[in-house]
Amino acid sequence: MKRVALALAVLLAVPLQAQQAPTSEQVHAAERTRLGFGELRRGATSDPGQPHSSNSDEAKVGTFTLPPLYTGAAPTPAAWQTRRAELARLVEDNWTGRIPEVVSQFRVVWRKEAVPSRRGTTAEHWIGQVVAPDGRQGPMIDATITFPQVSGPARARQAPALIDYTYMWPPNFNVAALSGGGPRPPDTVTVALRHGFAHVAYRPQLLQADNAAQMAQGVIGLARWPRERTDWGALRAWAWGASQLREELARDPRISANRISLVGHSRFGKGVLVAAAFDHAFADANVSSSGAGGAKLMRRDFGERWENMASSGAFHWFTPNVMTYASGTRTTADLPIDAHTLIALRAPRPLFVTSGTKEKGDAWVDPTGMWQAVRAAQPAWALSGSAVPGGPMPAPGAAPQAGYTLGWYQHTEGHVPWPGMERFYAHEARFAGSR
DSSP states (O other), X not given: OHHHHHHHHHHHHSOGGGSOOOOHHHHHHHHHHHTTOOOBOOOOBSSTTSTTXXXXXXXXXXXXXXXXXXXXXXXXXXXXXHHHHHHHHHHIIIIIOBOOGGGGXXXXXXXXXXXXXXXXXXXXXXXXXEEOTTSOEEEEEEEEEEEOOOOSSTGGGOEEEEEEEOOOOOTTOOGGGGGTTSSOOOOHHHHHHHTTOEEEEEOGGGTSOSSSTTGGGXXXXXXXXXXXXXXXXXXXXXXXXXXXXXXXXXXXXXXXXXXXXXXXXXXXXXXXXXXXXXXXXXXXXXXXXOOTTTTSOTTSXXXXXXXHHTSTTTGGGSOGGGGGGGBTTOOGGGOSOOHHHHHHTTTTSOEEEEEOOGGGTTGGGOHHHHHHHHHHHHHHHHTTTOOOOOSSOOOTTOOOOTTOSEEEEEOSSSSOSGGGHHHHHHHHHHHTTTO
């Protein structure tokens, strides 16, 4: 087995043109062996009654202790920034990965062209070619911006912008079926325009593919391949692209530079949380049903587990070091951080975390575990004078408690984002639009 894995590691170092493209399983095996991780424990399945079924019984969750955001007396805002830097490094080294230093020397060369748009609007396709310092051209940052209809003086024409992490669905995929029989999803562009936003359809998969098999061909491979133990994964790569896009949008006189926000669902909810945590220039962010690897407490045994994150189907989202806590005797109890730490990196800036209900299909992402992570992160906002809510977890559909910069809302549908969007727009208007 070791000889096979070593051969895979050598194989993956050969230029891709000279070999057959590896599978995600082969890349996973090569990285695990090269970096010295042992055999990994199997992840959970959502199918009930199977030997490795995930837990869906609150009575079986058990007790756990979260690593504190800080110890002793509450730090001053200045001391919190020092502590935040320490926590950020722990999150990088054990969850999201570090961005290699060479990336700071990457250039993004933008090409923009008008594209057909709906009546009363204009739309443009923006393509940012990523170029390494040695001249190698990498993947592209790809987005379509739909600008709202404008009138009045130039200042009034500046619109807030919403960067929407946008899936690239397979041909003929029935997106409406995702509602599981619930309300038909509204058109996200129409909703953004109605609220006066420029809608930015950002396609992260064109910057870094959402699989391990193509990891070397994305911006991760352009920076350094194979990865080192604490290098970045796709979530951080997508976040880097979102920040580059934000900076370019801020240069456009049609966009309000200080009101560029984010929205993403499921795996893209994870991505949006990472982007907002590390880039405070984003005005607000809607983190929808992000679950494991996002806003869900990983020490809480409910739904998807850390072992799933370390598997061949998901490890490319994270730093290779996630495998540390899925092998041998080490578990999530040994993690020096948890989801509340990642969330707290956003403080004191606005953030909105949403979920569906477990009864309608969101049990896998553990709504209660996400709410508990939000509550555990609230002290980081309290340090800057933000109000901190008390009381039990709000009932699904209950209006968000007003006045909280770190917001929480659980809608009454399943694993879908649109039932929470109106609540997010209200949150953004209060905490970003009032500035």
